[in-house]
Amino acid sequence: MLGLMQDWPLLIHRVIDHAGMYHGARKVISRSIEGPIVETDYAALRRRALKVAKRLEKDGIGLGDRVGTVAWNTWRHLEAWYGITGLGAVYHTLNPRLFPEQIAWIANHAEDRMMMVDLTFVPLMEKLQEHLPLVERYVVLTDGAHMPQTGLKNAIAYEDWIGEVDEDFAWKSFDENTAAGMCYTSGTTGNPKGVVYSHRSNILHSLMANGPDMFGLSAKDTILPVVPMFHANGWSLAFTAPMAGATIVMPGAKMDGPSIAELLTTYRVTHSAAVPTVWLMLLQELEARGTLLPDLRQVVIGGSACPRAVTQKFRDVYGAEVMHAWGMTEMSPLGTVCSLKPEVAGLEGEAWLDIKETVGHPPFGVEMKITDDAGTELPRDGKAFGRLLVRGPCISGAYFKGEGGQILNAEGFFDTGDVATIDPNGYLRIVDRSKDVIKSGGEWISSIDLENLAVGHPDVAEAAVIGVAHPKWDERPLLIVVPKAGRTPTRESLMVFMEGKIAKWWMPDDVVVVGEIPHTATGKIQKMALREQFRDYRLPTA
């Protein structure tokens, strides 16, 4: 027996229709790439998105075609997403911070037929275009007046391009499981893998991620998404903000402290989302200026941990709550947000900071558990740590073109590649990446915990810990450090520094001082390269 409710597929155009109709006057404010701050609203943005769809169709783009975007957060990028998906085509954000050859590889793998490019990235794409034979046209996200001389194929200024059509267009209808967007994971190993979001997953994700204990955006809020739309589905804020009718403030290309501070104060931003480095820059700026942020209430931080002092300062000085969040490109991206449940809401001091340091708990729609290598579930006691597995309607079931093969286990769980603990209240703490954890005599040692400790040493600029083969324990930790300029950290001073701060059996078996540690294009330590480099390293304990 089936229910007798209406057939109303979860399609993305319904989000901008809702925003245009019920929150039409709500502002969309962007720092443009050309310079000035541009204000529009959801009603106007919807009309322009209809033009984008109509214009794309005229260029022969249709259901399932991939349209690449190499762009910052602006109103044009936002309306492009709605225009593309409203036609049944697929937005494919490319991360301009990747190495050029990676960008080309990804665009070719996705078979992007068109590229929408910010002025900033025209030179990059000019260099790349000979490697992108499938791209039929480059639309530069600017107007005729700012259009540069360029050899990009069939190049046209976005405003001229959509200016050729009117907004008389009916959104296309199709199954809600139709592809809507793509974003490649920038893994530290192997080729990037394409994550393919559906209309259904993006809508469900926004509904789930915007509960009062998660992002919690209302029509009275103003959100500044510093996190770029090309990073992990833009944390889905391109859908969540219009769905909630929240005012949105887009930073364009300028993510420095003074530029963000200007937007936060001028537009009385209440919510923001970014990686910690942005907040560190911002704090310096605010302190230098002596500026307060009376409207800012909530700051969601992802990507890596925010220092405890920053969390504390945001609360005590600025009256804003810092909330860690954790997610993955494969999770649309939200996994958890650290809001305070009643069980921990009354904590103060160090106990409060201990909870604030976790990445929080999942919304309805994200299932998670930790297991050992044999797949046995481990206790949720805040101590046991194991592989973190997740399941839900907004989590990848496969990568584009089947890369990586079968990625779900028999129960349908996806292995995040993270190692984590979960406490009895459901708060998640990411301990390490599973490929980086050191397996010593059947027990696991967190390389990240050791690195975080080692960088506290006054002579150390950067630290990496890898597991090195050991005849008795299988693996033991090797600490690799880069000295601060003019300092000479020694094995002995590091061992003395670390001793007593961690379990005895977690102590590195040796320390190596190096001039440089290899990084990926997005700044992650390349542990695989380090492991290769130290493959034959013989520990003194071996």
Added chain:
Amino acid sequence: MLGLMQDWPLLIHRVIDHAGMYHGARKVISRSIEGPIVETDYAALRRRALKVAKRLEKDGIGLGDRVGTVAWNTWRHLEAWYGITGLGAVYHTLNPRLFPEQIAWIANHAEDRMMMVDLTFVPLMEKLQEHLPLVERYVVLTDGAHMPQTGLKNAIAYEDWIGEVDEDFAWKSFDENTAAGMCYTSGTTGNPKGVVYSHRSNILHSLMANGPDMFGLSAKDTILPVVPMFHANGWSLAFTAPMAGATIVMPGAKMDGPSIAELLTTYRVTHSAAVPTVWLMLLQELEARGTLLPDLRQVVIGGSACPRAVTQKFRDVYGAEVMHAWGMTEMSPLGTVCSLKPEVAGLEGEAWLDIKETVGHPPFGVEMKITDDAGTELPRDGKAFGRLLVRGPCISGAYFKGEGGQILNAEGFFDTGDVATIDPNGYLRIVDRSKDVIKSGGEWISSIDLENLAVGHPDVAEAAVIGVAHPKWDERPLLIVVPKAGRTPTRESLMVFMEGKIAKWWMPDDVVVVGEIPHTATGKIQKMALREQFRDYRLPTA
């Protein structure tokens, strides 16, 4: 091209699994039918729901079977819903306030195979059971100690019944469009019609209805749903509260002022939902006691309008926001909630009350528009009024067994049967029922507005307005009034009273004083009976 996200059907058991896992210690507090207040939590409730499912299966209940419930809001009723739906069976709430013959008709039409009955309703069901040949067993929602002597077929106390099994049960899997629940509409005309909710619609409804501008429940809130679970899908709070991890306080059979006041203060309730009469009783109680409600923040009111003075008093004296909501059994039920968008957030005094008097604006997932009789959309100017049409994934597409035939128009909209205005900010005002509106010379007159005005006359206890045939204007309004005890309202005094307060052409053409106005079992005026009674009435203007 399809998205590559996981296949994770929206099934109701996932709500209680999430609540049990991540909000397991959060309390579920109920005033029991036996008397004492009973406290449990989501983890325990989930375990007992598993037993209900297992026990139902043992009794031969399976996918698609309807299980009737005749019960107040208690933890047992809540866990029964999860047990029933977790098996793929269908909860079917029966409204005990209906006439007994209606209850029997509905139970037979739905083909309920089992009945779960509160102690309160055992005598009712004993009288009805000879008319319910399809019901195989009556489970009385109590324990063995309180089980009455009864001739109900295969009667058993709920606690004994679930006590026969353990909780080792795996929720069943099926399509998310599978039927989950039923509720019949108590129309004023014709037979009741069965609305059939699906797992998908209930999950989507809870996600949509719990946005920060709608119910907005968080894990830190405590909700007291006074609205019974048998009324319009219980406003979906049985799903919304556990999904959010909110503490829930169930009033059992006692909805009087002192009983509700006791629960609100003892359990520091933050949110509540009820019809206005409950709040009027509560206000009297609070004023008599001199009690304040420091924790109460939000009061959602549906069913009919809350007097402006009550809205004002809740804000000024109790610091709680009264929010009108509008919905229908056919809408799962939420259509709109009156939260304040930025455009109206700064209003004060009468302008504030004018907005607060509307039923608000819809969440994402509810489309609405108003049209004239020809189906042409009318402007959203707050003045034009027309038939209110709605569309969405949690809105009926058909009634059970096809009753009422095709109920959607060519665009897939459902006609609510209401006449309404929508203002430029999207705020909805219900003007009348479309069958009650008086069509005078092509223009519409709201019978409700006239009734609301007439009951303000000092001699009038109750008023009804119907359209009566008129040779020139098609229909003209006839005002029918019931006098207050010992008073004798006259045509002339009513005409003088109303004059100048409404447009001249809205003035009733005549006034009739009667001893009584007919009502339905749920207290609505039976306008059809009145129209029948006055079918041949000759207006003096005719």
